[in-house]
Amino acid sequence: MQLKKFYSLAILLLILVSSCGESPKKNESKETGQEVQKDSIATDTIEKEKEKFLLTEENAIDFFFDYQKGLKVDKVKITTEFGSFTVQLYDDVPYHKANFIYLTRKKYFDGTQFHRVVKDFIIQGGSSDDSKTAEKRNNIGRYLLPPDTRKGYNHHRGTISMPSSEIDNPHMLASPFEFFIVVTKPGSYHLDGDFTPFGRVIEGMDVVDKINNVEVGDGDWPHQNVYIEKAEIVK
Known part of the structure; x- marks a missing residue:
């Protein structure tokens, strides 16, 4: 009975360690990728707007x-x-x-x-x-x-x-x-x-x-x- 409890605790610890070690890396990578992509798009948009602007008779x-x-x-x-x-x-x-x-x-x-x-x-x-x-x-x-x-x-x-x-x-x-x-x-x-x-x-x-x-x-x-x-x- 004690041996069975020991095995159960060991399995539970392995699950907890595995969960704590992997999830933050996945989230961090995802968030970082989104942030860089947003900055890149914003920069490209600003540069394109600058390039597009020309003075004309109309404006x-x-x-x-x-x-x-x-x-x-x-x-x-x-x-x-x-x-x-x-x-x-x-x-x-x-x-x-x-x-x-x-x-x-x-x-x-x-x-x-x-x-x-x-x-x-x-x-x-x-x-x-x-x-x-x-x-x-x-x-x-x-x-x-x-x-x-x-x-x-x-x-x-x-x-x-x-x-x-x-x-x-x-x-x-x-x-x-x-x-x-x-x-x-x-x-x-x-x-x-x-x-x-x-x-x-x-x-x-x-x-x-x-x-x-x-x-x-x-x-x-x-x-x-x-x-x-x-x-x-x-x-």
Whole structure:
């Protein structure tokens, strides 16, 4: 009788040990697999959403309307081989300001050029004959910005403004990837009403003048490329 009890206790202990040793491993493996799978799916979804987003004629205005609401910065420093200059953007030209900040944060301007230099008139930047610039534009989107010329700003010397697109454009919609800075003293006021001033140079106007003095060829393109080495937000 005692021997029978002994065997029963032994069998019961073996069952308990077996149960305690195996179940946690199975549960742990299952839970870990589910957790990793969830993280992977979430990451893939976020990346795909980022890749899918492009600015278009249909969504650009709504996008920049929302984007400008949280903007607390208004200065951009542009560095070239001739030195750096800083522009301050106007708060009440919201779409153009938001666009310039957005492109700066996307590093669009880095590596582009001041591709048009007209003596004692303007320097124009934001384009390039480099294929990388076209690739950057494709990755950001295709869109134009409406003019905003009734805020009382004039094209004084040092004003940063946005050129209109070269496409058939009776409404003078702005090409969002390019900008020009007025060099004329005291200004180029014949531009008022046709183009949108959205900021001004507050530091480094001597650098702008140096760029305006480079030698140019046909089409006002500098003989030696003048690159924007870096555009960055500053406080």
